[in-house]
Every structure is written in structure tokens, then in C-alpha cells.
Amino acid sequence: MRHGRSSRYGRYAGGPDPLAPPVDLSEALDAVAEDVMAGYSPERALREYLRRGSRTMTGLDDLAGRVAQRRKDLLGRHRLDGTLQEVRRLLDEAVLEERKQLARDIRMEETDRSFREMQLQNLPPSTAAAVTELSSYDWQSSTARERYEQIKDLLGREMLEARFTGMKDALQNATDEDRAAITEMLRDLNQLLDKHARGEDTPQDFEDFMARHGDQFPEDPQDIDELIDALAKRSAAAQRMLRSMTREQREELMDLSAQAFGSPELMDQLSRLDANLQGLRPGEDWSGSESFDGDQGLGLGDGTGVLQDLAELDELAEQLSQSYAGSTLSDLDVDALDRHLGDDAAASARTLAALEKALRDSGLLRRGTDGDLRLSPRAMRRLGQSLLKDAAGRLSGRQGQRDTRHAGAAGELTGSSRPWQFGDAEPWDVTRTVTNAIGRTAAEGRNPASGLRLQVQDVEVQETEDRTQAAVVLLVDTSFSMAAEGRWVPMKRTALALHHLVSTRFRGDALQLVNFGRYAQTVTVDELTALPPLREQGTNLHHGLLLASAFFRKHPTRQPVLLVVTDGEPTARLMAHGESWFSYPPEPETLRATVAELDRVGRNGAEITFFRLGDDPGLERFLTAMARRVGGRVVAPDPEDLGAAVVGEFLRSRRPRFPSSFGDLDWD
Template sequence: MAVRYRFRRFGEGDDFDDVDAEDLLGRLVDDLLEDGDLEGALDRLLREGFETEAGEHVEGLTELLDRSRRRRRELEAQADPSGELERYREWLEHVESLEATGLEGLLEEAEASGDERRREVTRDLVDQRRMQRDLMSERFTDRLGEYREYEFVSAEAREEYERLMAELERDVLDTYFRQSKEFLGRPDPAELARLREMMDALSTMIEQDRRGEPLDPSFEEFMGRFGDYFPGAQSLEDVVAMMAERAAAAEAMFNSLSADQQSELRALMDQLLGDLDLGFSLTRLTANLREATPQIDWNRAHRLRGDGGSFARSADALEQLGQLRQLEDFLGRADPAQGLPEVDVEAIRRHLGDDPARHVERLQRALRALRESGFVERNGRRLELSAKGVRQVGQLALRALFARLRDTPELTGHASATLARGGDREETSTPWEPGAPVTLHLGHTLYNALVRQGPGTPVRLHPDDFEVEEYEALRRSATVFAIDLSLSMAMRGNLVPAKKMVLALTQLIASRFPRDYVAVVGFGERAVELRIEDIPSLTIDYNYGTNLQHALALSRHLLRNERGERQVVVVTDGEPTAHLTATGEPFFAWPPVRETLDKTMAEVVRCTRAGITINTFALDIERSQFPFVEQIARVNGGRLFYTDVDDLGAYVLDDFVTHRRAV
């Protein structure tokens, strides 16, 4: 076989060991031939990943899913809005403690002053403040708001309350408007008004878009005024996605709490947003975002187990958790080959890092190359090998068999398993491959060079221009491969090597001996002629029986009009256990009855009289079955090989090449 080399320009972002379509197909072959399901084999490869020829592991989707789940657990351990709610509650209790201390201090000063009027006024003031506080709600959120109307006696308590409210307001705003952090700092009336204007404009645009109306303001006008809130947004869809993911994260924060905690936090948020005059605008916008993003799960909840942190920090974590869940929906799809192209590589990079993103990119490139190669095609909803793909599988199997012959000299007496060139020259030519004999077809080679470079002299030849003459073998031959499809072939692991052997040999015959006749017969309970393109998806016959009699009869029928050397190559792992009756119905018996053996041997005799050679390759056959296959060889004069499954292809290839040269 000619050695093949591939050259390409190396560019930025390329990997020397990237997997191309041929490499990917080669990794699919064994799994594909096992059960004939190309889509299943491809899905398993994409899920499990693989090793490159350089020894680098390319992670599959299952490993990437595991990475994402680990990252989710890390994020869940960083968020705890219930802890933050408790922190604010304790902060308010601290404010109340400062105020109580201030009231006590004020009363003590008045008592110590000796001024009765001062004592009386102070007692009235302290009693009034205490009564006012006693009448406040026990509910934290209500109590927090009621202090807005309370006149603090303690300056320290008043300052602490102002700090509490300032931080809480920033936290609430940052929870819903992550993009606003750097602009808002402490809530500023002008910036709050601008934020409200942005929400109203965005709601209007979403509603107009839903009705199919022109946008007013236009997207460009909107971004000109509010683009600093949405860095990187290129469309209204981008803006909606940014806002929706953040709003959904806030909803997930509520949903992740107990019913009581959720009620309390919602009340707190509503109160603060209402105080900031943002409540109506945000409610309207959230409703529009929900309707515009049906793909987002607005009702999701997470098991948060962090150690506190701000509401905004929880929202940050929950936003990432939502995006990770969407990634996992793609990574975990039942049909990875369909879902993989839709995976957002930049989202993988953002959440999981550069290495996982690189793995996904390589899987996507390999899958895209496979689809663009023409090796596969879609038949309805089913992904199948094309005729080109079947030929490529045969070529891959053939290379592997030649390599095994080269590396395992004990399998053959030949120094190398190359094909000799001999015979009459054909009128046809074929593109030259590195390593093949250079017997140039001058006319075709010069024509290719002129097509490539255009008219003019001198004509400069390039290796891609070379076409070599093909030679016809001195005598043609006809071969039928008869493959045992009984249940034992699959149970013993013999079916896949047998299919690889057939694909390799049919590819060899098609490429090197194009005038030869080749056919394939599969036999179990019955025998049937197989199309070569159906062999990769071929499975066993689940009906009981090894009907060699029918297989030989069908092979003889297929060879009836062929001239020259004719042979049937039988690959089996057991003795005949079935035959066709006079009515054409299959008969099975185990152990085999005399009638089955007699009818099978009668067919051997018919093949022999017709000049058809039967060469038998017995796989892992039991010694008790030796007499029958040996009797076939004695009666027919064909060759008999006892081989294990690992050597089957090499034995058949060596025998075929040796005797095909000799004819």
C-alpha cells in the first residue's frame, strides 16, 4: 500500500494533532462494526472522548459535564441569601441596640442634671421613642422601613442605619442590574432616573418587537443612550438575554429559600425598589423578559449552602448556575452529534476555563470535518455511511491488515505484502500516491499540469499532477465472501473482524483489480447476498442456524456466469447446523443431524464440479468440528486455515494477494 501524507498550512489556533475526518472515522470503525449503528458509535465517541496519535486525551462530553457539575457545586457553596438576610437583620438589631443605649444615656444625663424640667421633657421623649419602637412591626422588612420615619436620638445609631440602608439599596440594585455596579456606587437620584428610563425604553422595545412594529427608540438610539449598561451587546436579543439572565437569577435566589424566607426577602426587595421608585418599571420589564425568553427556566431553584455574602453575590452565582444548566442541557443531550454544534464555546471558556473550551472546539471541528468529508449522509432521521464512507472504512481496514502483515512476519512467508505490477497495460490511469510505482501516463499528467497552471511553457509538474498507468492482471478472478452471521460469531467477538476483513478485501479488489468480480453472502438460518455498502451496519441473524449449504448454493449461483479463477472464501466459527428443505424452508438442529451435513457436502461437490474453489477460514473452531471443515478441503481441494480472530484479516489478505498474483 502506498504511504499517504497530508500537508497543510499551519495557522494561528491550529493544533498539529487535531483529528480530521479520516482519523475520526477510523476511531469509529470498531464500534460501528460492532452493532452497525453509526449514530450510536459517533455519540459514544463524542461522550467518551479519545486519545490522539500524539497521546493527548481529548475530553468527551461526559467529562465536560462532570466539570460543569463540579463547578455548580462550587458556586452553590458560595451563595446563601438567607445568611445575608440574617446579617441585615442582625445589623438592624445592632442599630436598635445603639438607639436603646442612646436613650438610656440621654435619660441618665437628664436625671443627673438636677433640672426637673429637663428630666420631665427627657422622660416624655424617651417614653415616646420607646413606645414608637414598641409599636413597630415584628417583621424585619416592615420594621426596617418604619425606621425611615423614626427620629433617632443616638447620632451613632442614625449613622449606622444610614450605612445599613445605603448598602442594602446598593445590594438590591446590584442584584437586578449587575451592569450598573460601576455607575451607581451609592444610589444617586439622577442615575436612578436614568435606570428607570432605560427599563421603560427596553420594555417598550420588547413590546413593539412582539407586535412586529418598528422599534422606537431604535436599537441604535437605545444603545447610544444606555449602551454602558450592556457592554458587547450587538442586538436587541443580546440586551434581552443579559437582562433576562440576571432577572432569572434573582428569581432563582427567591426560589432557593424556604417559603418564609422567600416571602420576607421579596417583601424587602419590593419595599426598597418601591422607595427608589423603580418597582413599577422593574415589574413591567420582568414580565416582558419572561415572555421574550421561553428558553430560560424562570422557576429554577438551587440548593445553596454558602456562608453568606451579598444578595448581588448570590445573584452572580445563580446567574452562572443558570448558564451552566443551559450548557449541561446541550452537553447532556441524548443525541450529542446534534447538540455539540450548538454548544457555546465562549460560555464554556467563561465558566470552565480554556482547556475545556479547547476540547469542545476540537470535537466540533472533527465533527464538522466528518460531515463535510462526504463519508456520512443523513437517510431520513438516521445517520449512515455514504458509499464513499464505506470505501474509506475498507481502506482503513486494508491499511491495518497490511501493517499487521508487515509487523508480524510469522503470519506470512512474504517479506512485504505489496502487490506486484504485471499484466497488460490498461487504457485507464489513476492519481499517483507517494510510495506507489511511478509509471506515468504522460498525456493525463501533462493535461493536469496545464489545467493547474494554464497554457505556456515550460510546463512545470507538481506531484499532484501525476497520473500513473493501470495494469490489468493477466487473468481475471471472481470471489464470493461467505460470512457466518450466526449468533456465536457475535458472542465470540468474531463478527467485527470478519466485517473488517470483507471491507478491506473488497476495497483492495475494487482499487487494484477493478475488472474482478466480487460479491458478499451472509448466512445464518438462511443465506442472502449483501450489498457492500450495507456491511458496516450488518448485524447477526438472531434466528438459530449456520446454513453453509444455502451459502454455498447462493455463491455458486452468483459465480455461474463468471470466467477465470472462481473462489468462495468461507469465514465461520462452527459446523453446519441448518439446511434448506425441499420446500425451501430452513431446518435447524443441534447437534447437527446427518441430513444437514450430507446436504452441505453435496453442495461442496457441486461447487467442485463447477470449478469453484472453496477456501475456508475456521475461527476458534472446536477440535470436534475439525473433521467437517477438513473434509471440505479434501473434497474441494481448497485451502483450510485455522486462525484466531486477531489474525483473520491478515491470513485472508495474504492468501488472496499470494494466489491473486499467481493466477
């Protein structure tokens, strides 16, 4: 803009995005619940969801993979002889410049020149030994002397950088006074640590130390423990770096260290510091090592930084694994993740942590009396609602597959109406429904006279005072084949959808869930949801029918409705003494006992529907014959359509007033 001001915008970097949408729990809950129904504990299901992430959210496994790759890159890029290579270069330059000076100096006596040249010619091959031997050499070249002094300066700065971040740059071109100040700081620091180890230090001691030397600690520790933590991590990394070198490199470096700043006291103070820190923080990794195989040389200071990075990456890997007791995503060091992988990874970690916290704080997951994480009643209701909506969507697409609904009385009309909801069995208020459609069509800018198309939001039903109540039993097969053939989760989804429909739209009905394998038992929807796949053989439909008969007898005034989901013929029956008798192929006595109990249920007027899963011809013949005996029905849905089929048959048994085809309704 020629006249005026221009602005530049960038990504928000002040922490979590304040304009980010709230965490969506619905997808997470659905994924967690799906794994729970497959047999995982809620705790493990939550962990698995956070590990794999979702279509729009990076998971822990992906972040952990990027951490591992970052670690691999560091090891494959570097080698640890950078300081030795730099010292060798400076030494070679010093010797070369000295030889040039000897050749040019015509005033030097020949004997003196020959002696000096012999000294330079016979230097030991070891860099450390050569530097030590030249420590008393009287350099004739000022350039050579400068290069040699740079060796001592470099070694001193690298030794300090290995313990104190930023010291190498801070001491470049340092004076004798600067080096004396560092030595004084080391003395004071070691005295402070000695007092702390004896328990004799006070907060004032720390304040006094920081007042004198605080500018040399960019970490800005707030107390002595923070100071020790920062120093110990760096010192331990320096020790690991030394152990990561070859034996020859390590020996060379230790021999060279005596030349640091030309001051043996420096190394004495650093050795004392390392000992103090190791005694105060023995939990740090002081003895580890790494295998570097790159070609980029690292000095002591930079190498120590890389070792610190590797240790930090290891900590991140452990945090991302969430494999230790009591782990939560609040443990993640997001700042470290940002440093190593960038702000995208940090944002993903914040999202995962927020999601985990939201799930735990929302009341959807709760701790049981045994301490285990469980789906809460609220989560079960929400999940049931989601599964019922899915069943409704599948029902709406089953054009031509449903019987025409008959208009039976559902109770006395009250004269008022309300919007239709899935599961309503009341008759439609046609006048209000058509009026709603006309108003909506006109609001959309279309002429109602050109034709109307009903949508779900148009429909209103007439409220009634009462309706016939039902006693509903859902019998679900939990034999081994249900899990082996991938029918376990669809069975549970079906039970949850039906339970939610009855508990919200047919509150006057009574529903009982019964699972049958080798034995049958009544279960709550929570228990059925958490039921792991069973590896027991046996399909004891006989026992299940006995429990259904008992439930119907408890509710003699209600219309009995029996829904049976199974993928196999009866192979077990309940004996008189209460034991289960199993045999395969099915024994005639088992079939007779099952048929006899079904006849008793049928004589009580129950509406019976069998849902056949799989293509077993024997099961098809058996269920067809069973349904014919009691005037029931057999439905053979795909497993994924099981929920829609069961809900649809339940609604059929309740005689709801719905149109004969759902194809024109927009269920969304």
C-alpha cells in the same frame, strides 16, 4: 536581560489556535467505522465517538461531567440569606450606636431617654418589622443614622442588581440625582416594553432609549429583542432565587423591599418590569427553584448571578448531551463553557465541533435518501485501505507460517518496472530492487559492502500485460454465535480488507460477498458493513455454497476461489421449495446436502480454504474432512488475525511472487 528588551509569551486567547494542526480524521473514521461494524448506525457511532473522545481528545461526556460538578459546587458552597444577614448586621450596629449615644447624652431629658430606650428594647424580632418600625425614628447618633440609611441604600442596590448586572457597584455612594435617574430609566424602559408588547414600537424608539440610558446596559444590546433577552434571563433568575429561599426568608425580603432607597416607586417600577418581561418571554424558567446548602451567604445581586450561572450550566448540559432533534456541536456555547470551565474546556469543545464538521464536510459521511447518515464510498475505500494495511502488518509478523511461493507466470512482461505495492502478484525486478537498496544504504551513511537489508520501499516489480483472472467468493457466517462470541467485527474487517485489495490491486478479478445464517444472501460491502448482529439460529452453509456455485458459473473463464469463514457446523439447509430447514444437532441430511454442494464446487476446480473460528471439536473434524474431499485447506486463526489470514490465503491462490518469509520486510 540587562541591556535590551525582554518579551513575555502566553497562551493564544483569540479564539481557535491558528497554528494548531488540522483535525485528524483517520482516528475518528476508524472509531466510527468500528462501531458501525458492531451494529451501530453511523449517526449513533459518530455521537458515541464524540461522547467518549479519544486518547488525545476530551469527549462530550467528560465535559458534561465537569459541568455537573461545577453546578454541584455552586449549590454546595452558597446560601441565599446574604442580603438579610447584611441588613441584620447594619440594623444591630445602628441600634448599638444609638444606645451608646443615649447613654452619653447628658443633656437629654430622662423621660425622652427612657422612651427611646424602650423603643429600641422592644423592637420586633423580625428584621423587616424592626426596619419598618424605625423608619420614622429620630436618630440621635449620626453613626446610627448612617447605618440605617445604608440599609435602605443596600436594599435598593440589591433590588436593582437582581435585574441589572453591575448596578450594585455603579450605585454605591449614589446621590439623590443618581437614584432619580434610575427611576426615570425604569419608567422609560417599561414604556418601551409596553409599546413593544402592543407592536407599536419602532427601531428609533430603541435607539432613543439607548441614547439616554445605554451606559446602564453593559451587554450592549443591538436591538430591542437582544435587550429583552438579556433582561428576561436576569429577571427570571431573580424570580428563581426568591423561590429558592425559605418561606420566612422570602417574606422578610419582600417586607424589606418597601424600604429600598426609601422610594416605594422603585419597587412599583421593578414589579411592572418583571411582569412585562414575563409576558414577552414566557419561555424562560420563571417558576423553578434550587436547593442551596452551603455556608457562603449571597446577596440578591450575587445570588441572581449564581442562578443565572446554574441556568447557563443547565443549557450547556443539554447542548453537550446532543439529545435533541437536529443537534450539532455548532450549538455549543463555547464562550459560556470558557467562563465556567476555563479555556481548556473551550478548546476541547472547539476541537470536537471542528471534528464533527470536518467529518460531515469531508464526504466521509453522507445523508442517504431516507435522511440517515451513512459511510460514503470514499469512507469505505479509506477504511478498506486502513484494514488492508493492518492485515499486511499482521502478515509481516507471521514468520514461518506461510508456504513457499512458487514462481508461476503472471502474464507477459512489458520490460518496465514500478514500486511494489501490497497485493502485487508480478515478479520482482531483482536488479532494480538491489540497486535501490544499495542507494538507500549509501544515503544513510553506511557502506553497502558491509551488507544489505531489503526494505519494502526498495522493492520493484516487473509490469505484465495480463494475469489470470479469478472469481472470488467470500462466505461469512452471520449466525448468532458469531456475534455472541465476539467474532462479528473481525468478520466485517476481513471482508472490507479483501474487498479493498481486490478492487485496487486485482481489478480484473470478480468478488462476491455472501453471508449465511438461517438463509444465505449476496451483499455489497456497504450492506455487510452496516449489518447489525443477527439473533437468528442457523448456519446454512448449504445455501451459501449454492450462491457461490451460481457466481462461478457466471464467470466460467476465471479461476474460482472460495473462502469460507465460519464458527459452527451446518445446522440448516435449503429445501426444494425454498424454505430453510433448521435443526440442532446437525441432521445427517443437512450434512449430506452441504457436502454434495461442496463437491460440485470442487469439481469446477475451485481453490477452497476454510477459516475455522473457535475450538469446537465437531467443527474441526467436519471442516478437516471437507477440506480433504476437495483438496482444500483449513486455517484456524485468532479472530484478530482473521483479516491477515484471509488476505494471505487469497494471495496464495493468486500465486504471487513473494519471498518465502516476510520477517525481513519493514511493512511500515
